[in-house]
Amino acid sequence: xxxxxxxxxxxxxxxxxxxxxxSAGTPVLALASACDDAGRLAGPESVAHPGARxxxxxxxxxxxxxxxxxxxDLDAVAPAVHRLGVVLVLPPGGPARFGAVPASYVxxxxxxxxxxxxxxxxxxxxxxxxxxxxxxxxQGAWKVRAVGQGYxxxxxxxxxxxxxxxxxxxxxxxLATGLVPSGDITLAALPTAAPPTIAQGVRxxxxxxxxxxxxPPPPPPEPFPAADVPYPGTPAAAPGTASADTIGGPPTxxxxxxxxxxxxxxxxxxxxxxxxxxxxxRPPAPVAxxxxxxxxxxxxxxxxxxxFEDLARSVAAxxxxxxxxxxxxxxxxxxxxxxxxxxxxxxxxxxxxxxxARHDELVAQAKAVLDRDLAQLVAExxxxxxxxxxxxxxWANPVWHGHAVPEEAPLAxxxxxxxxxxxxxxxxxMLVRAPLERGLWIDNGRTGSEAAMTMDTDxxxxxxxxxxxxxxxxxxxxxxxxxISVHVVDAAxxxxxxxxxxxxxxxxAGPPAAGAAGVTRTLEALTRRVDLxxxxxxxxxxxxxxxxxxxxxxxxxxxxxxxxxxxxxxxRLRYLADExxxxxxxxxxxxxxxxxxxxxxxxxxxxxxxxxxxPVPDNHLADPWVGHAWTFEPDLPPPGSRVxxxxxxxxxxxxxxxxx
Numbered sequence: 001x002x003x004x005x006x007x008x009x010x011x012x013x014x015x016x017x018x019x020x021x022x023s024a025g026t027p028v029l030a031l032a033s034a035c036d037d038a039g040r041l042a043g044p045e046s047v048a049h050p051g052a053r054x055x056x057x058x059x060x061x062x063x064x065x066x067x068x069x070x071x072x073d074l075d076a077v078a079p080a081v082h083r084l085g086v087v088l089v090l091p092p093g094g095p096a097r098f099g100a101v102p103a104s105y106v107x108x109x110x111x112x113x114x115x116x117x118x119x120x121x122x123x124x125x126x127x128x129x130x131x132x133x134x135x136x137x138x139q140g141a142w143k144v145r146a147v148g149q150g151y152x153x154x155x156x157x158x159x160x161x162x163x164x165x166x167x168x169x170x171x172x173x174x175l176a177t178g179l180v181p182s183g184d185i186t187l188a189a190l191p192t193a194a195p196p197t198i199a200q201g202v203r204x205x206x207x208x209x210x211x212x213x214x215x216p217p218p219p220p221p222e223p224f225p226a227a228d229v230p231y232p233g234t235p236a237a238a239p240g241t242a243s244a245d246t247i248g249g250p251p252t253x254x255x256x257x258x259x260x261x262x263x264x265x266x267x268x269x270x271x272x273x274x275x276x277x278x279x280x281x282r283p284p285a286p287v288a289x290x291x292x293x294x295x296x297x298x299x300x301x302x303x304x305x306x307x308f309e310d311l312a313r314s315v316a317a318x319x320x321x322x323x324x325x326x327x328x329x330x331x332x333x334x335x336x337x338x339x340x341x342x343x344x345x346x347x348x349x350x351x352x353x354x355x356x357a358r359h360d361e362l363v364a365q366a367k368a369v370l371d372r373d374l375a376q377l378v379a380e381x382x383x384x385x386x387x388x389x390x391x392x393x394x395w396a397n398p399v400w401h402g403h404a405v406p407e408e409a410p411l412a413x414x415x416x417x418x419x420x421x422x423x424x425x426x427x428x429x430m431l432v433r434a435p436l437e438r439g440l441w442i443d444n445g446r447t448g449s450e451a452a453m454t455m456d457t458d459x460x461x462x463x464x465x466x467x468x469x470x471x472x473x474x475x476x477x478x479x480x481x482x483x484i485s486v487h488v489v490d491a492a493x494x495x496x497x498x499x500x501x502x503x504x505x506x507x508x509a510g511p512p513a514a515g516a517a518g519v520t521r522t523l524e525a526l527t528r529r530v531d532l533x534x535x536x537x538x539x540x541x542x543x544x545x546x547x548x549x550x551x552x553x554x555x556x557x558x559x560x561x562x563x564x565x566x567x568x569x570x571x572r573l574r575y576l577a578d579e580x581x582x583x584x585x586x587x588x589x590x591x592x593x594x595x596x597x598x599x600x601x602x603x604x605x606x607x608x609x610x611x612x613x614x615p616v617p618d619n620h621l622a623d624p625w626v627g628h629a630w631t632f633e634p635d636l637p638p639p640g641s642r643v644x645x646x647x648x649x650x651x652x653x654x655x656x657x658x659x660x
Contacts, residue, residue, distance in 0.1 A: 002107070002115040005146035011117040013135070013142045016074040018116065019109045020086055020133070023067050025102025029089040030068040031155075032060050033131075033162060037082040039292070040163035044172045046081075047159070051175045058084070064091045071111075074135065074142050084135040085147070088121075089155050090128045098150060099125035106132040108144050119146035126152040286380035288387035297389055297411050301431060304384065304392070307377055308418070308428045309625055314373040315422050316626040321366035329359035374423050381426060388414075391478040392429055395470065395637040400647065403477060405654040410434050410478045415471065415613060416634040418621065430621075430632065432611070435553060439577050439587030441610035442468050445594050449618035464590045464615040465498035467634045468557055470644065471588060475555060476507060477647045481654045485550055487526065488512035488557045489519050491564025495590070499559075505648035507655070509550075519564045523572040526554060526585055530576065533583040553584040561591040562599070570599065577609045 003011045022030050032048040034055050035041055045052070048060040057076035061068045077084065086106060095101050098121070107118035121132055127150025134145045151157040159169035291306055293299035336351035385394075390403045391410035394417075413434050417427035444464035446452050452460055475484055488499060490512040502508055513522040532549055536542045545551070562570065577587050589610065596603055614620060619629040637643045 003117040005117055005119040005144075007119075007123070007146050007148040010143045010145040013074070013108065013116065013144055015110050015116075016142065017071070017111050018074070018135075019069060019071050019111065019113075021067075021069050021107045021109055021115070022086070022088065022104065022132075023106075024088065024104040025066075026095050027064045027066050027091065028068075028094075028104070029064055029091055030061050030070070031087040031089060032058055033083075033085040033087055034078070034081040035083040035085065035162060036080060037137075039083060041159065042080070044164065047172060049172075049175065055084075056081075064094075072135065082137045085131045086133040086135075087155070087158065088130050088132050097124075097126045097128060097152075098130060099127070104132065108133065108135070117144050117146075119148070121148050123148065124150045128152065129155040129158045131158065286376070286383050288383045297391075300384065300388060300392060301412050303380075304388075304429050304431055307380060307384070308623070310373065311377055311420065311423075311426065311428060312623045312625050312628055314370055314377075315420050315628060318366050318370040318422065322363055325359045325362040325366075328362075329355045332358070370422065374426060378423075378426055381428075385429075388429070391434070391474070392431060394429075394635050395641070395643050400643050403647065403650070405481045405651060406478060407480055409480065409483060413471075413474060413478065414635055415440075416632055418630040418632055420628060420630060424631075427633075435581070435584065436586045437581055439581070439589065439610045440471065441607065441612050442588070442590045443593065443612055443614055444590055445592035447594055449614055449616065449620065451616040451618055452614065455616060460615065461494070461590075462498060465495045465559060467613070467615045467636060468559070468588055468590050469498050469502060470634075470636055472502065472555060472557060473644050473647055476651050479553075481651065481658055483552055484555055485509040485552045486555045486557065487522055488559070489522055489564075490559045491515060491519050492560055495559040501644050501648055505645075505652045507648060507651055509554075514564075516564045516566065516569075519569050520566075522556070523569050523576070526556060526576055526580070527572050529554065530579050530583055530585055534579070537583070553586065554580075555586050555588060556580075558587065558589040558591070561589055562596045570603070574603075574606050577606055 005011060020030075022028070029050065032055060033041060034046045034048075041047065046055070048055045048058065050060075050062045053059050053062050056078045057074060058070060058072045060070055072084065074084075088104060088106075090096075090098065098104075103124075104121045105118060106121065107115045109115045119133060121130060124130060130150040131147045134147050135142055136145060137143075151161065154173060156169045156173035159172060164172065289296050289299040289303065291299045291302035293302050332355035333352055336355065386397070388397065388399070389410075390397075390399050391412060392414050393399045394414070411434065412431040413436075415430045415432060418430050419425075419427050442464045443452075444461045446455070446457060446460060455463075472486055476486065486502065486507065487509050488495075488502070490496070490499065491514060493512075493514055496512075499512060503512070513519055529549055532545055533542075536545050556576065558573070561573075565573070573587075576585055579585075580587060587610070593607060612620065613634065614632060615634055617631055617633045619631045621630045621632050622628060623630060
């Protein structure tokens with residue numbers, strides 16, 4: 001079964017002999033780059049192109065074509081090479097940019113032809129060269145990552161970004177794309193790349209995972225229900241049913257590089273180097289931001305994803321060892337009891353004691369390894385959590401006291417914390433990529449979890465609405481002042497107490513819509529916006545939108561669904577949930593699924609399209625790697641804190657100052 005990757009998401013490769021398949025919407029050149037662990041080229045000879053097609057372990061096609069296939073033997077790759085990049089380049093005389101042609105598709109297949117992972121390169125515009133996929137080493141194993149990093153400056157800019165000197169990048173780009181014959185330029189004549197000045201930090205000791213979380217990772221996936229995995233783009237957090245959510249992205253976690261320099265030869269900002277421990281047998285001291293990335297925000301995002309995957313895999317190894325020890329003990333006990341000599345000779349007790357002793361020894365060894373890994377992750381969490389920027393930080397973090405309205409949109413947002421029963425105090429931030437690719441559904445029903453069933457209905461519904469307001473304030477606070485307009489549908493007015501801070505600050509696009517007429521009016525206006533923007537984008541004329549269309553992203557908060565909704569309003573809501581995110585209309589719904597049961601299966605697609613969250617601790621999310629049931633806890637302001645009100649005051653003041 002093919003793993004459909006999103007940008008930044010990675011996938012393990014079970015085989016070292018694979019085939020790269022490229023299906024482009026136009027004839028392209030397929031190149032390969034061999035980089036070190038910091039993503040830098042050793043020299044012009046590290047690029048395979050039509051003028052020099054071979055690298056150890058692979059040979060690229062020598063022609064321009066719409067489809068390419070070439071084999072890769074990862075066992076033959078040089079030890080110094082840690083990343084193999086699959087590069088697509090528009091040839092001279094062809095289309096001027098990738099945005100003008102259908103999206104390309106790149107896949108990794110096994111020798112028998114079955115695709116292991118595939119990636120569709122969406123979101124490209126003026127780029128003429130793009131790093132599509134990357135095969136990279138991680139702790140002795142190989143993985144594939146969807147990169148999708150394009151360069152408007154073409155192959156020369158891509159090579160310069162990988163550390164190749166300016167003249168070398170220009171000359172090699174001309175040679176690779178056929179602007180000069182291969183006999184006119186020799187690799188020996190090209191200058192080599194300058195050595196990096198500062199080495200990137202390396203994650204300790206486990207494998208880090210948008211989206212996803214190595215770099216340009218983890219879109220890594222995002223955590224969602226046990227059926228709907230939560231993290232990264234992405235992602236890859238596979239959308240699941242309403243009963244469980246997966247993290248990652250599909251995890252789940254899209255892993256675009258919004259901060260990445262596209263047209264400059266300037267190298268990426270390096271991460272800090274971890275200070276080695278004085279004791280040689282101890283792991284290096286953790287450092288905040290020591291993952292790969294093109295900005296501190298991205299490095300922290302990738303580091304959080306790495307911690308998330310490390311914890312998932314460490315606990316999976318421990319549980320697997322315990323299960324093996326249990327099954328082995330059962331088998332040995334069965335054998336001992338089935339042997340008449342043990343029953344008659346009195347040696348059965350000794351056999352049973354020996355089986356239990358072996359079981360306890362194996363479990364103790366597994367527990368020691370788990371404790372070691374958890375101690376490292378706890379130490380890393382203690383340095384990472386205080387360093388997180390406002391979009392990733394808890395409401396209790398002091399960063400919110402000095403937070404100002406930013407000039408750029410964030411890479412991701414924090415929705416809460418995730419933890420496993422083996423170490424409940426080790427909390428991993430649940431981050432989702434921004435802008436939201438799926439709507440959010442905060443489940444205020446008492447049947448959703450055991451924790452919800454123990455709560456009073458009114459308290460549960462108030463907690464769910466408070467959680468929705470906290471998410472809305474965070475979205476407003478971490479985006480530029482005019483970037484998001486917030487609309488509220490509260491047909492019965494039951495959410496007035498929770499909505500009071502938003503209303504008092506004057507940051508809503510209008511008063512909360514009440515009654516069936518208000519619901520209809522709000523949904524009709526947002527549906528019209530989606531239709532108009534879609535038509536403008538398809539026509540390639542976004543500047544021709546009517547002047548009354550708000551170009552800012554729209555957030556619709558729906559409370560007490562389906563109260564006040566008729567059949568037409570329900571249809572419009574489903575339409576907004578499906579089509580809205582692609583054109584900047586996002587849904588945040590607070591609802592009890594049981595109350596909408598009268599609609600039957602009609603609403604099943606709606607619930608599946610949303611990421612379900614619980615206002616109380618609940619283990620309804622699953623990771624994209626091993627499928628653990630993670631306990632999700634929402635991030636809410638501390639009791640008695642005025643952080644929401646103070647943040648809203650700053651947002652309102654910024655908007656007043658920005659008005660002409």
